[in-house]
Amino acid sequence: MPKADYPPEIQRLILHLKRLQGVGPRSAERMAVALLTGKSGVAMELARALEAAAQGVVHCQICGFFQSTAATCPLCESPERDQTIVCVVEQPTDVIPLERTGAYHGLYHVLGGRLSPLDNIHPENLRISQLERRLASGTVREIILAVGSDVEGEATAHYLGDMLAHRPTGAAPVTVSRLAQGLPAGGGLDHADDLTLHRALSGRRLV
Amino acid sequence: MAHLAALRAENFRCFDRLACEFGPGTTAFIGDNAQGKTSVLEAVCVLLRLQSPRTTTLTELCRFGQDHGFGLSGDLAPAAASLRPPTGPESGPDADATVPEPPCTLKFVWHQGQRRLQAAGQDALGPSRYLARSAVLVWMGNDDLSLIRGPGEGRRRYLDFLGTQAFPSYRPALLAYDKALRSRNRLLKDDRPDARQIAAYTAPLIEHGTTLTQLRHHLVTELKPWAAAAHCEISENPAESLEISYQGSATTDFAAALAASHPEETRRRLTLVGPHRDDVPLVLNNRPAAAFASEGQQRTLALALKLAQARLLHSLHGRPPILLLDDIFGELDPRRRNALLRALPPGSQQLITTTHLEWASSGFQPEYLYRVHQGTLTPAH
Numbered sequence: 337m338p339k340a341d342y343p344p345e346i347q348r349l350i351l352h353l354k355r356l357q358g359v360g361p362r363s364a365e366r367m368a369v370a371l372l373t374g375k376s377g378v379a380m381e382l383a384r385a386l387e388a389a390a391q392g393v394v395h396c397q398i399c400g401f402f403q404s405t406a407a408t409c410p411l412c413e414s415p416e417r418d419q420t421i422v423c424v425v426e427q428p429t430d431v432i433p434l435e436r437t438g439a440y441h442g443l444y445h446v447l448g449g450r451l452s453p454l455d456n457i458h459p460e461n462l463r464i465s466q467l468e469r470r471l472a473s474g475t476v477r478e479i480i481l482a483v484g485s486d487v488e489g490e491a492t493a494h495y496l497g498d499m500l501a502h503r504p505t506g507a508a509p510v511t512v513s514r515l516a517q518g519l520p521a522g523g524g525l526d527h528a529d530d531l532t533l534h535r536a537l538s539g540r541r542l543v
Numbered sequence: 544m545a546h547l548a549a550l551r552a553e554n555f556r557c558f559d560r561l562a563c564e565f566g567p568g569t570t571a572f573i574g575d576n577a578q579g580k581t582s583v584l585e586a587v588c589v590l591l592r593l594q595s596p597r598t599t600t601l602t603e604l605c606r607f608g609q610d611h612g613f614g615l616s617g618d619l620a621p622a623a624a625s626l627r628p629p630t631g632p633e634s635g636p637d638a639d640a641t642v643p644e645p646p647c648t649l650k651f652v653w654h655q656g657q658r659r660l661q662a663a664g665q666d667a668l669g670p671s672r673y674l675a676r677s678a679v680l681v682w683m684g685n686d687d688l689s690l691i692r693g694p695g696e697g698r699r700r701y702l703d704f705l706g707t708q709a710f711p712s713y714r715p716a717l718l719a720y721d722k723a724l725r726s727r728n729r730l731l732k733d734d735r736p737d738a739r740q741i742a743a744y745t746a747p748l749i750e751h752g753t754t755l756t757q758l759r760h761h762l763v764t765e766l767k768p769w770a771a772a773a774h775c776e777i778s779e780n781p782a783e784s785l786e787i788s789y790q791g792s793a794t795t796d797f798a799a800a801l802a803a804s805h806p807e808e809t810r811r812r813l814t815l816v817g818p819h820r821d822d823v824p825l826v827l828n829n830r831p832a833a834a835f836a837s838e839g840q841q842r843t844l845a846l847a848l849k850l851a852q853a854r855l856l857h858s859l860h861g862r863p864p865i866l867l868l869d870d871i872f873g874e875l876d877p878r879r880r881n882a883l884l885r886a887l888p889p890g891s892q893q894l895i896t897t898t899h900l901e902w903a904s905s906g907f908q909p910e911y912l913y914r915v916h917q918g919t920l921t922p923a924h
Binding site: 451452453454458459486487488490491492494495498499529530531534 | 722726740747754
């Protein structure tokens with residue numbers, strides 16, 4: 337007697353869900369069954385939302401952030417933003433927390449990752465040449481490097497810092513800075529690990 | 544945590560399933576060679592410290608033919624009463640801790656290349672938080688002789704194993720340095736090495752390498768008196784003097800040495816200076832121990848280095864580490880064996896493997912005794 341299993345349509349759905357990051361075989365199965373047995377229409381709504389998002393969202397050619405095909409880039413095209421300052425981030429999702437601070441009003445540049453020779457990610461795999469082209473017009477006067485503080489993030493910051501310090505003669509000068517690292521807000525010294533404290537000390541400022 | 548009260552394993556090395564209990568004192572595993580004794584201690588080491596002294600690839604730990612994964616779990620029992628460090632500094636961080644800790648169950652699951660850690664019911668923990676809930680340990684085995692005779696890599700591993708258990712900042716520095724080093728070496732091996740990319744990795748290499756070197760210097764300074772004292776006790780010869788020191792591969796500062804090695808590293812396509820090339824020279828009676836010490840002296844020295852680990856951890860944490868003693872007693876002559884038994888930190892939990900107990904004197908009474916035969920464990924009392 338052949339063993340009963342899910343129909344091929346459900347198996348295919350499970351297979352696709354399983355490919356998503358952080359979804360294991362069991363949760364993929366639960367999600368698939370929940371979608372198909374839940375309130376009628378939920379699955380179709382999700383399907384339509386997925387299709388609309390997949391077809392309607394692209395990356396801005398200039399900054400690399402998400403952009404709806406129906407509209408212009410909400411960052412690059414905003415007249416209220418300071419066009420002379422660019423904040424460099426690894427991923428488009430890094431823009432959101434920086435925006436939430438409300439403390440930054442300049443433009444962004446998404447690299448699309450960070451240098452990682454062990455994963456075969458080199459400068460040509462990132463949006464570094466696009467950044468150089470953006471600077472060529474001379475409007476940008478300041479660059480903020482807002483990359484991660486792990487080994488790859490450090491290396492990426494050093495690479496960009498070195499590249500920006502050695503631009504061709506005649507290019508308009510730009511100021512380059514990195515996000516400060518230090519004590520977590522509202523925390524005492526005993527909550528910081530040694531490396532954080534070390535960097536907080538070397539990055540101290542006058543009061 | 545005072546001691547490991549229970550261990551369970553599934554699909555680990557030669558064990559289909561394994562479950563055993565330990566007391567706070569001595570547990571012995573008896574069996575012929577190649578029956579799985581060492582694998583029991585290895586399971587404890589992987590569960591508590593996330594690494595094995597026998598291998599660096601976790602796939603090897605799966606049962607043969609079952610390489611999709613394995614699982615380990617264990618219960619750490621709370622400390623009954625805090626034990627004082629061996630010598631009386633009042634400054635030990637936990638010396639005055641009398642608040643009983645809750646028991647803690649650790650789980651280590653390795654499935655299709657992914658590690659999943661759980662401690663005290665908290666799932667998907669990062670390794671630092673997991674290790675913070677775990678216990679410290681010292682592994683003593685017959686291979687320890689390679690600490691004296693073998694290349695520097697073994698002595699660096701010895702320091703790193705101790706350092707990650709001694710100082711909270713050691714492990715992050717070691718991992719970051721290792722990542723920077725491997726990345727940099729990969730770039731040096733490219734067909735057309737990109738100088739700017741290499742320089743970008745030189746910066747974190749110097750930062751984390753300098754931290755790591757400082758920590759290792761500090762570690763060796765702390766270790767030195769314990770090693771000399773332990774060596775004296777086991778050799779029973781106060782005329783023998785042991786000197787250990789930390790020898791950096793960079794004679795000037797790290798950045799300068801790295802710059803100076805640039806032509807050579809370009810030619811050999813490898814980072815040639817840094818903590819990964821440092822060493823711990825062992826000098827016995829003013830002569831290098833590897834070349835000039837006798838076989839017996841080298842065995843004594845290896846034991847002394849491991850005892851020093853245990854005593855340093857004891858003094859830092861205020862309680863003795865768990866000792867994993869892999870088949871060492873049968874190999875020692877009676878004098879050294881008795882000296883070692885006397886020198887083991889009092890009050891420590893000891894898990895011992897041996898092929899026979901004929902060496903044991905009447906005073907040696909394990910609380911738990913297991914026979915290990917072809918991947919099965921049976922209590923033998």
